[in-house]
Amino acid sequence: xxxxxxxxxxxxxxxxxxxxxxxxxxxxxxxxxxxxxxxxxxxxxxxxxxxxxxxxxxxxxxxxxxxxxxxxxxxxxxxxxxxxxxxxxxxxxxxxxxxxxxxxxxxxxxxxxxxxxxxxxxxxxxxxxxxxxxxxxxxxxxxxxxxxxxxxxxxxxxxxxxxxxxxxxxxxxxxxxxxxxxxxxxxxxxxxxxxxxxxxxxxxxxxxxxxxxxxxxxxxxxxxxxxxxxxxxxxxxxxxxxxxxxxxxxxxxxxxxxxxxxxxxxxxxxxxxxxxxxxxxxxxxxxxxxxxxxxxxxxxxxxxxxxxxxxxxxxxxxxxxxxxxxxxxxxxxxxxxxxxxxxxxxxxxxxxxxxxxxxxxxxxxxxxxxxxxxxxxxxxxxxxxxxxxxxxxxxxxxxxxxxxxxxxxxxxxxxxxxxxxxxx
Amino acid sequence: xxxxxxxxxxxxxxxxxxxxxxxxxxxxxxxxxxxxxxxxxxxxxxxxxxxxxxxxxxxxxxxxxxxxxxxxxxxxxxxxxxxxxxxxxxxxxxxxxxxxxxxxxxxxxxxxxxxxxxxxxxxxxxxxxxxxxxxxxxxxxxxxxxxxxxxxxxxxxxxxxxxxxxxxxxxxxxxxxxxxxxxxxxxxxxxxxxxxxxxxxxxxxxxxxxxxxxxxxxxxxxxxxxxxxxxxxxxxxxxxxxxxxxxxxxxxxxxxxxxxxxxxxxxxxxxxxxxxxxxxxxxxxxxxxxxxxxxxxxxxxxxxxxxxxxxxxxxxxxxxxxxxxxxxxxxxxxxxxxxxxxxxxxxxxxxxxxxxxxxxxxxxxxxxxxxxxxxxxxxxxxxxxxxxxxxxxxxxxxxxxxxxxxxxxxxxxxxxxxxxxxxx
Numbered sequence: 001x002x003x004x005x006x007x008x009x010x011x012x013x014x015x016x017x018x019x020x021x022x023x024x025x026x027x028x029x030x031x032x033x034x035x036x037x038x039x040x041x042x043x044x045x046x047x048x049x050x051x052x053x054x055x056x057x058x059x060x061x062x063x064x065x066x067x068x069x070x071x072x073x074x075x076x077x078x079x080x081x082x083x084x085x086x087x088x089x090x091x092x093x094x095x096x097x098x099x100x101x102x103x104x105x106x107x108x109x110x111x112x113x114x115x116x117x118x119x120x121x122x123x124x125x126x127x128x129x130x131x132x133x134x135x136x137x138x139x140x141x142x143x144x145x146x147x148x149x150x151x152x153x154x155x156x157x158x159x160x161x162x163x164x165x166x167x168x169x170x171x172x173x174x175x176x177x178x179x180x181x182x183x184x185x186x187x188x189x190x191x192x193x194x195x196x197x198x199x200x201x202x203x204x205x206x207x208x209x210x211x212x213x214x215x216x217x218x219x220x221x222x223x224x225x226x227x228x229x230x231x232x233x234x235x236x237x238x239x240x241x242x243x244x245x246x247x248x249x250x251x252x253x254x255x256x257x258x259x260x261x262x263x264x265x266x267x268x269x270x271x272x273x274x275x276x277x278x279x280x281x282x283x284x285x286x287x288x289x290x291x292x293x294x295x296x297x298x299x300x301x302x303x304x305x306x307x308x309x310x311x312x313x314x315x316x317x318x319x320x321x322x323x324x325x326x327x328x329x330x331x332x333x334x335x336x337x338x339x340x341x342x343x344x345x346x347x348x349x350x351x352x353x354x355x356x357x358x359x360x361x362x363x364x365x366x367x368x369x370x371x372x373x374x375x376x377x378x379x380x381x382x383x384x385x386x387x388x389x390x391x392x393x394x395x396x397x398x399x400x401x402x403x404x405x406x407x408x409x410x411x412x413x414x415x416x417x418x419x420x421x422x423x424x
Numbered sequence: 425x426x427x428x429x430x431x432x433x434x435x436x437x438x439x440x441x442x443x444x445x446x447x448x449x450x451x452x453x454x455x456x457x458x459x460x461x462x463x464x465x466x467x468x469x470x471x472x473x474x475x476x477x478x479x480x481x482x483x484x485x486x487x488x489x490x491x492x493x494x495x496x497x498x499x500x501x502x503x504x505x506x507x508x509x510x511x512x513x514x515x516x517x518x519x520x521x522x523x524x525x526x527x528x529x530x531x532x533x534x535x536x537x538x539x540x541x542x543x544x545x546x547x548x549x550x551x552x553x554x555x556x557x558x559x560x561x562x563x564x565x566x567x568x569x570x571x572x573x574x575x576x577x578x579x580x581x582x583x584x585x586x587x588x589x590x591x592x593x594x595x596x597x598x599x600x601x602x603x604x605x606x607x608x609x610x611x612x613x614x615x616x617x618x619x620x621x622x623x624x625x626x627x628x629x630x631x632x633x634x635x636x637x638x639x640x641x642x643x644x645x646x647x648x649x650x651x652x653x654x655x656x657x658x659x660x661x662x663x664x665x666x667x668x669x670x671x672x673x674x675x676x677x678x679x680x681x682x683x684x685x686x687x688x689x690x691x692x693x694x695x696x697x698x699x700x701x702x703x704x705x706x707x708x709x710x711x712x713x714x715x716x717x718x719x720x721x722x723x724x725x726x727x728x729x730x731x732x733x734x735x736x737x738x739x740x741x742x743x744x745x746x747x748x749x750x751x752x753x754x755x756x757x758x759x760x761x762x763x764x765x766x767x768x769x770x771x772x773x774x775x776x777x778x779x780x781x782x783x784x785x786x787x788x789x790x791x792x793x794x795x796x797x798x799x800x801x802x803x804x805x806x807x808x809x810x811x812x813x814x815x816x817x818x819x820x821x822x823x824x825x826x827x828x829x830x831x832x833x834x835x836x837x838x839x840x841x842x843x844x845x846x847x848x
Contacts, residue, residue, distance in 0.1 A: 018446075038465070072622060288719070296710075351739075
């Protein structure tokens with residue numbers, strides 16, 4: 001089964017918006033055992049959309065098109081595709097009424113142009129939109145037009161919060177009805193830290209010969225401070241093959257492996273602390289709440305996180321973390337001494353088992369010769385002691401926050417691993 | 425000038441990684457006046473990469489390929505393209521030495537395979553990599569192979585922190601040298617809140633006839649709680665045309681327009697507070713530091729943000745914000761009364777002019793019939809009074825945090841606009 005994805009939108013080609021549909025739709029399909037062969041993005045111009053959709057239909061059994069179904073004058077997909085396939089657009093009274101009700105129930109005037117969203121190409125299936133006014137459309141494209149086999153063409157609205165429920169509620173059942181299930185497909189990602197990608201391959205690849213012969217594919221993806229190792233296998237023995245590869249890799253890389261699949265450091269930390277019934281406090285200056293945000297993205301974080309103090313000003317460091325004015329004056333807010341008092345203060349004030357502190361210079365301004373932009377001190381107070389790491393993360397502001405948070409969370413993970421039996 | 429972008433990487437097609445290159449590279453080129461015509465993503469398989477690059481070279485004057493230049497066995501781009509273009513790969517001793525030094529200077533063993541990164545197709549220009557070991561490559565592809573005109577093919581490494589400096593340091597100078605400057609190109613986005621996209625079009629489009637005749641293109645992009653209005657124009661009068669459109673739209677939409685281009689609500693708020701010399705404190709429960717993170721992403725936020733208290737537990741709400749145990753017991757942590765005490769406490773404790781509080785149920789668990797998942801109370805304490813908004817944002821956990829933060833920041837923005845002369 002060949003699948004292609006076409007994302008339409010001038011905002012994509014002008015670099016104004018991040019295309020999140022690609023990852024999301026590709027992931028949904030991979031979880032059903034189908035891998036998208038090609039993804040294409042084009043602007044909202046008639047020729048570009050027409051070429052991209054026509055070429056995709058020539059190659060694929062399933063073509064998914066996103067965007068261009070809305071009510072404004074730059075929403076062209078519906079009309080262009082109907083015209084290209086020689087299908088009339090017919091006003092669907094049911095949808096028209098739903099659009100009316102959408103506005104009526106919100107006490108908002110209904111702009112006249114919103115009714116174009118009720119136009120449906122002849123023979124198309126309507127995919128209701130529970131979150132907005134533009135329905136999706138699905139149609140089987142006649143074999144005679146393009147290919148020997150039939151193709152399905154599915155058009156989905158651009159806004160993610162409309163597309164995603166529509167996918168789950170209407171596209172998945174349609175795919176299950178129209179296509180035979182994919183061959184057994186297993187994809188597993190091991191997440192590692194503290195080791196480079198070529199070193200990872202050098203350590204593991206020669207021990208996986210048996211699995212490679214059985215059809216295992218290995219992928220490596222270097223990220224900031226991390227390397228993903230991805231195993232993919234198909235067929236009846238896929239699960240066993242991937243499980244064996246995972247076991248061998250785990251043995252070779254030991255605690256460089258911190259998690260699997262979508263797990264991030266914060267997921268692992270919340271799980272470890274929950275299992276150990278231990279609790280966490282955060283004292284952030286330069287990361288400005290980014291670590292707290294990561295931890296609280298994990299469902300169940302409330303069992304683990306007591307408080308996060310984003311103490312951006314010196315006064316806040318004194319008031320909420322008991323950092324002494326003397327230390328601030330003698331060493332400056334960005335210093336090992338202040339990082340230590342922040343971590344200790346957060347742990348003492350909240351009664352947490354662990355407290356992380358981060359103080360540094362995110363930039364772009366504020367650096368000095370002794371403490372350049374990117375300087376950061378990361379403190380960790382544990383049941384047994386308090387330690388400080390000093391790093392220089394010379395990146396742009398947001399990358400600085402990300403890298404510093406990765407370092408802090410990795411330091412915490414290693415400490416939790418070591419402190420199996422906390423004192424006290 | 426026709427430009428195409430090819431992103432390679434099985435992790436993209438498996439939906440494991442978000443493709444940030446598309447937005448970033450498209451934006452860099454748009455800022456130089458060039459719009460990418462088509463972006464394609466394919467897996468790390470020989471046939472897919474070869475087809476995608478060949479087709480792009482058949483159509484485009486400039487083809488940019490990302491990914492597949494690293495040292496591991498799934499990095500195929502360099503070899504495939506050399507083979508496809510009939511160019512030998514030659515070991516470049518300078519790069520080989522740099523790779524050796526990269527590992528030596530970090531006291532890390534050098535895996536043997538890393539040397540493949542020093543192989544360069546005959547005639548290619550090497551683009552040095554200041555952040556990693558894989559250099560980029562650029563070559564002019566002979567007109568005789570594919571098209572009547574010459575094409576440039578530029579290959580860049582996959583990791584964004586390697587690609588981005590390489591772009592700025594080496595690709596931009598190459599493009600400026602090899603291609604004539606683009607026609608004058610102006611792109612301006614007005615960011616609006618509190619009004620739907622079809623309503624925006626209904627209000628503004630008929631007043632922009634003159635600009636449309638002069639070549640203005642208008643785009644609309646609906647986001648959660650926001651609509652972007654985008655004006656694009658080319659040619660000698662582009663700036664005047666877009667400026668006129670912006671002026672007319674600003675007059676018609678008034679304070680629905682909160683910013684332009686890449687400005688987000690947090691950027692605007694930091695700017696407004698900085699201008700007014702006013703300061704902010706945050707008291708977050710369910711948004712878990714996300715608002716603090718947004719505010720501190722803005723350079724200069726330290727002049728504005730005093731502290732952000734992420735009070736996830738009841739004890740933290742009492743200790744850091746003086747929320748009374750009685751109120752917590754009588755109304756529950758997710759209540760109008762607690763939101764009020766949190767906002768008042770944060771403002772009083774820090775001496776800020778404004779304090780925002782957010783308390784709610786992010787889910788997926790924790791909801792009740794009276795307070796379902798998605799319930800949120802947003803408090804705002806200002807120099808004149810404290811007010812509470814009650815919303816139900818029934819989304820997944822991360823979208824809930826985003827939507828709630830948008831609502832809180834918009835409430836704050838309107839308050840700052842109204843409180844031109846703060847009391848006290």
